[in-house]
Amino acid sequence: MSGLLREVWAVAWPDMRFMRHNAKNIVISSLMLPVLYLLAFGYGLRAGDVEVEGELIPYIDFVIPGIIALTCLSSSFSSTSTRMNVQRLYYRSFDEMMMCPLRDSAIVVGKTMLGMIRGIVGASLMFAIGYCLEPSHMNLTPMLIVSVLVSCFTFSLLGETAALLAKSHQSMATFGSLVITPMTFLCGTFFSVAALPGIAQGLLYALPLTEASLCIRSATLDVYAFPWWALLVLIGFGITFFAIDMYLVRNRKV
Amino acid sequence: MADDYIIAVDGLVKTYGRKTAIAGVDLHIRRGEMYAFLGPNGAGKTTTVRVLSTLSGFDSGRIVIDGHDILREPREAKASIGVIQQHISLDKDLTVWENMMSHARYHMMPREERQARIDELSEYIGLGEYFDYRVDDLSGGWKKRVSVVCALVHRPKLLFLDEPTVGLDIQARRGLWDLLRRLNDDGMTIFLTTHYIEEAESLCHRVGFIDGGRVIAEGTPGELAGGIGVSTVEYFGPDRRTEYRYFRSREEADGFAKGFDDTYSVTVRRTNLEDAFVEMTGSNMGDSGSAGGGTRRSGPEGEAGT
Numbered sequence: 001m002s003g004l005l006r007e008v009w010a011v012a013w014p015d016m017r018f019m020r021h022n023a024k025n026i027v028i029s030s031l032m033l034p035v036l037y038l039l040a041f042g043y044g045l046r047a048g049d050v051e052v053e054g055e056l057i058p059y060i061d062f063v064i065p066g067i068i069a070l071t072c073l074s075s076s077f078s079s080t081s082t083r084m085n086v087q088r089l090y091y092r093s094f095d096e097m098m099m100c101p102l103r104d105s106a107i108v109v110g111k112t113m114l115g116m117i118r119g120i121v122g123a124s125l126m127f128a129i130g131y132c133l134e135p136s137h138m139n140l141t142p143m144l145i146v147s148v149l150v151s152c153f154t155f156s157l158l159g160e161t162a163a164l165l166a167k168s169h170q171s172m173a174t175f176g177s178l179v180i181t182p183m184t185f186l187c188g189t190f191f192s193v194a195a196l197p198g199i200a201q202g203l204l205y206a207l208p209l210t211e212a213s214l215c216i217r218s219a220t221l222d223v224y225a226f227p228w229w230a231l232l233v234l235i236g237f238g239i240t241f242f243a244i245d246m247y248l249v250r251n252r253k254v
Numbered sequence: 255m256a257d258d259y260i261i262a263v264d265g266l267v268k269t270y271g272r273k274t275a276i277a278g279v280d281l282h283i284r285r286g287e288m289y290a291f292l293g294p295n296g297a298g299k300t301t302t303v304r305v306l307s308t309l310s311g312f313d314s315g316r317i318v319i320d321g322h323d324i325l326r327e328p329r330e331a332k333a334s335i336g337v338i339q340q341h342i343s344l345d346k347d348l349t350v351w352e353n354m355m356s357h358a359r360y361h362m363m364p365r366e367e368r369q370a371r372i373d374e375l376s377e378y379i380g381l382g383e384y385f386d387y388r389v390d391d392l393s394g395g396w397k398k399r400v401s402v403v404c405a406l407v408h409r410p411k412l413l414f415l416d417e418p419t420v421g422l423d424i425q426a427r428r429g430l431w432d433l434l435r436r437l438n439d440d441g442m443t444i445f446l447t448t449h450y451i452e453e454a455e456s457l458c459h460r461v462g463f464i465d466g467g468r469v470i471a472e473g474t475p476g477e478l479a480g481g482i483g484v485s486t487v488e489y490f491g492p493d494r495r496t497e498y499r500y501f502r503s504r505e506e507a508d509g510f511a512k513g514f515d516d517t518y519s520v521t522v523r524r525t526n527l528e529d530a531f532v533e534m535t536g537s538n539m540g541d542s543g544s545a546g547g548g549t550r551r552s553g554p555e556g557e558a559g560t
Contacts (some may be wrong), residue, residue, distance in 0.1 A: 009359075010360055014356040017352050093345040096339075099309055099335070100360035100361055101362070102329075188267040
């Protein structure tokens with residue numbers, strides 16, 4: 001096990017150095033989009049209370065956890081996918097790593113670390129902003145930490161899948177447009193999925209950001225029961241993405 | 255003895271869809287050898303290196319590197335090899351030192367050895383003062399040197415180089431050649447692909463001609479060149495085409511050359527590797543299968559078999 005962890009760290013180390021070189025940019029870019037969403041949806045629209053699990057919650061308190069979930073998605077996915085895509089198709093430094101005696105699992109897990117950390121940093125900053133604005137409903141609970149960690153890992157693995165499948169920079173952009181952008185707006189971040197018709201609900205529950213939003217919102221507001229089933233589904237998505245990434249790396253489909 | 259061979263390849267086949275890139279290659283490289291794959295563009299050189307270095311899969315055959323089957327023991331095989339790819343494949347967001355350290359870490363070198371080895375190699379190659387430079391700020395020749403350090407940092411027994419001097423100026427090229435000779439003198443096995451005849455001829459103990467995904471001839475540069483005749487008559491006449499004839503002896507070549515009148519420009523010289531390559535493949539060093547620039551014919555008198 002320690003051998004695997006050492007290999008994971010070896011794979012992640014260059015990405016940590018990259019993050020160190022770009023720390024300021026990373027913090028600014030991690031916050032830009034969530035803050036814009038907060039201003040536009042949270043304060044610009046100023047919608048009324050939202051009913052969740054029988055509880056009436058002010059919209060700003062409802063939307064901040066949704067934006068934390070969204071930050072996990074956008075930071076983790078884009079950090080992992082962009083850097084891996086550049087390393088694989090442009091620098092070709094990914095090939096160098098593939099020729100080294102590393103376990104496939106260490107490569108898959110190690111390459112998620114940059115996205116994980118950026119997602120956690122972004123979510124933490126967003127939580128801090130939310131706490132400053134609306135302290136009454138922002139609770140730092142153990143399940144919030146678990147939910148953010150699982151979400152960042154899952155979305156980072158999804159970013160890896162996208163980067164490993166991409167045949168060009170354009171195909172990465174297409175993946176973002178077709179998968180990530182719809183998830184951003186539809187998966188319970190800005191409105192309650194429960195308010196939609198049954199079929200639409202079914203479709204949206206089949207997307208990982210919906211589960212992440214449910215978990216993070218419940219853990220942050222801490223006024224109704226935590227949706228354990230949503231966490232399990234989110235973990236299931238993570239396992240699925242991990243299995244796909246392992247297949248792509250192991251069979252040299254990269 | 256199987257253990258004498260650091261590379262043992264039998265019946266290697268690799269296809270991309272309907273295109274066959276490697277069509278049944280057998281290859282046995284001894285430890286300490288410097289071996290070149292020489293072939294035109296598209297002949298299968300790069301694909302062979304990618305397969306041997308475990309970067310690409312293959313359809314059939316068996317590859318054993320340093321005693322390890324690369325399908326059954328890929329990590330052990332990978333630990334024995336260093337690879338310098340045709341294109342610079344460094345992380346351009348990182349510094350020179352960070353690229354080197356990444357490779358040392360990928361090979362799980364102990365902490366206390368990593369920096370010492372990087373310092374040793376950088377001094378050997380003259381890179382120390384560039385440690386803090388971003389890779390993208392270096393010239394092509396210096397980037398290639400960084401690639402060399404990265405490939406050597408874990409003390410591989412076998413070094414693959416795919417077209418190592420493409421894009422380098424003559425000074426950088428000669429510097430790299432000297433380095434490869436030194437490494438080979440120190441016992442490292444070197445397998446390189448090239449389409450520069452002089453590179454293979456001056457560096458390597460043995461050369462394999464590859465064309466259309468097959469090894470069509472193999473031997474020392476002398477054996478391959480001598481196989482078509484030791485002397486060549488190269489003549490350029492009123493029809494403005496260069497022709498070549500090969501002879502078993504200098505005397506026979508001189509006798510043939512005396513038969514031309516003043517309208518011909520005639521040169522008698524030793525047969526070289528390029529002559530042998532063109533004779534055997536029917537192509538110059540352009541694209542695979544293309545026709546040669548000059549007309550080549552084996553002479554009717556004193557003709558040497560090809």
